[in-house]
Amino acid sequence: MKPIVPKKNEPIRIGYYICHCGTNIAGMVDVEAVAKYVAALPNVAISRNYKYMCSDPGQELIQQDIREHRLNRIVVEACSPLLHEHTFRKATEAAGLNPFYVQMVNTREHNSWVHTDRTEATRKAMALARAAVQRVPHHKPLEVKKVPVNPNVLIVGGGIGGIHAALTLANAGKIVYLVEKEATIGGHMAKFDKTFPTLDCAMCVLSPKMASVGSHPNIHLWTYSEVARVDGYVGNFQVAVRRKPRYILEDLCTGCQECVAACVFKEPKFADEFNLGLGKRKPVFLPFAQAIPPVVMIDPEVCLNFKRGKNPDGSRTVSDKCKKTCVEACGDRKAIDFKQTEEIKNINVGTIIMATGFQIFDAKRTPFFGYGVYPNVYNALEIERIINASGPTEGEIIMRNGQRPKKVAIVHCVGSRDENTNRWCSRVCCLYSLKLAHLIKEHTDAEVYNFYIDMRTPGKSMEEFYNRIAEEGMHLIRGKVADVYPDPNDGSTGRLVVQAEDTLTNKILKIPVDMVVLSVGLEPHPDAEALRRMFNLSCSSEGWFLERHPKLAPVNTFTDGIFLAGCCQGPKDIPDTVAQAGAAASEAFALIDRGHVEQEPNTAYILADECSGCKSCIPLCPYTAITFDEPRKKAIINEALCKGCGTCVASCPSGSIVQNLFEDEEIFSEIDGVLAPLPA
């Protein structure tokens, strides 16, 4: 279509369209009256009302009018521009008119949907229409900026979500940087024993994927690393990654663990993080058997080769107190390096996927359950490790007092659905509680009591799973546990009484048990706050990363080019996490495949003739897009760096900075329009 080139001093001819949106707008706003009012305004050539402007016939109406009536401005009064501005710009462009000659008026989300008085809503619609009709003559024929997209991808977080996204993109031929904070990938799933509803072993399902990541030629796996800094924008992010020292040269270590065997500590002595402190490890250790990368690490806090404490610059002093039997055992491989320091790696990527996961609720915040006080109270993750055959008790359910439990209570909703701690439902706890009940019964034949508020088992095959578990003879008691205290009859053995009201029989129960398992809820990761500032993401009020739209864009964020996968966006189970990771990967891939991004041309520029050289604007720009040209004594804006916030525009005392799409004249004419007197 031959582009329509605006002639100089050509009279403005506005096409105005108000949408009924079915009855969404027309039910509250008298659209015909508004169209009639607008028809009489200056510069308006066409004024129509139509049922669905965003539909094909609606868009064709605009295009036809542009051609037949030589329109050179378009105003569409309908839903939010955040929804359809793009639609009407594209339609206008297809008819040969510059797409930035379009102005939308939000009369649905901001008017018909939120007001109850027809007269007021109609008058508001008129005022808003007038504002747009007065604004649009000032619009300029702008060009969209095209920015190339770097094909590399950064994935932050190496749990099942990050792993799945990484493999999907790497298999498609893209270079992926997978940055994981812990020394190995695997996330929380690596700690689970069996997964619901199929009861297949978590590690059996996970470790092939982990191994694929470890050996994939397209994946740069950086474990024990964190993102330090993020700059740039969609298509062109510059990221600095801090690789923390594990005092082992990753490329040289074969994972043979002879250093661990040779360590001067003959017996493991220090709390094992992977087993949540229930087991022990040595200063040099492999995080867990299936760790990827299969590389040991040294804990400088307890290894005798390091002086206690850090130097001011964060490095550690090597002390030479130890015989270094580990180095000797490593021999020719020479993989141990006590002098290793942290390294900053700088990378360029086009898209980023956040898959940073969650943390479990700290049950010490609900002290009446006795976690941390009574030795036989555990949280669900600790039980996963105890039940697991490669855990600290090799799969035998042995409590801290050395005994095996004959009666076990599982307390649902610890830190969930609770006004005092977290209000949300953590989605997975009822299901994993049933799973744990089954596994505990299987391992010990104990009596298991589940105390729940509601039994929530959504998802495919989950209701069937619940029925199966219920038929195995669990005691399912509908009542929130109020208190856990030592059994007055039997306190010395560590026996506890669980007190709850059975709301179905209206009786208070006091059930003596040997072991209490707290089904802790999911919470945002403690790093989420710091991470989101670095990546410029929004969070919901609870702390989960905010999706762009809960239904239509659940993996996008408000920052273009950054996507979400897994529990960092909200609690969910493994099937949903993997599905979301696939979705995030495909969103990233769509950008990469297209090759470029179109940037809204709302940047600012300086009218050099009017700039007085006062330098007021220069320190205001957070992107340092404004510099001062000393010889000419004028400020200059670098268009490539300008993000279009307009802060400098508002500050200029001589009014010599102009922001495209949001010029002063345009805003002033909108203000004038909304306040103009309306017909009585």
Place this chain on the structure above:
Amino acid sequence: MTNETKPSSTSGAWTPRIVAFFCNWCTYTAADLAGVSRMKHAANARIIRLMCSGRVDPQFITDALAKGADGVLIGGCHPNDCHYVEGNYKCLRRYQMLKRMIADMGIEPERLRLEWISAAEGEKVKRVINEMTETITRLGPLGIPQKFDEWDREMKHFAEHVAAREAAAGSACAEHGGKPESLEPAHA
């Protein structure tokens, strides 16, 4: 204030006109969310969309008040959450200074309000618009355009008065050099 009891223009009674400058990323999105959630509120606000609250030029606010707005509402992202890093802080600085200025001009400071509203706070948009409508209904119309008309009429009247005195004194005024002897004080 419930949404059913707002003053109705159908009865012809005055109802406040509030101009709202909302930032695209947080506040405008929150207003959209309020719409999607059908949260009914007062119809007195007219929203103008900007990319950032930092774009709000104090002249926009004074212009809005001069053109007949009874109140101005600015909406931005919460501190530390600005999509453009710091624009909301700059808005805050300008707002603080402007508030003092308009107080000096005799305009009640409650007519200008700055709120931090995040994209998930549709409920807050409803509450703030309702509260502000109620406050300004209580304060009454600001009516600066009408005041401009009044002042113009006063000045015209005064100019005529001066001209008349000059004409009267003009015939006997050669020694005075054309200056009138006394002037009526200008109306406050």
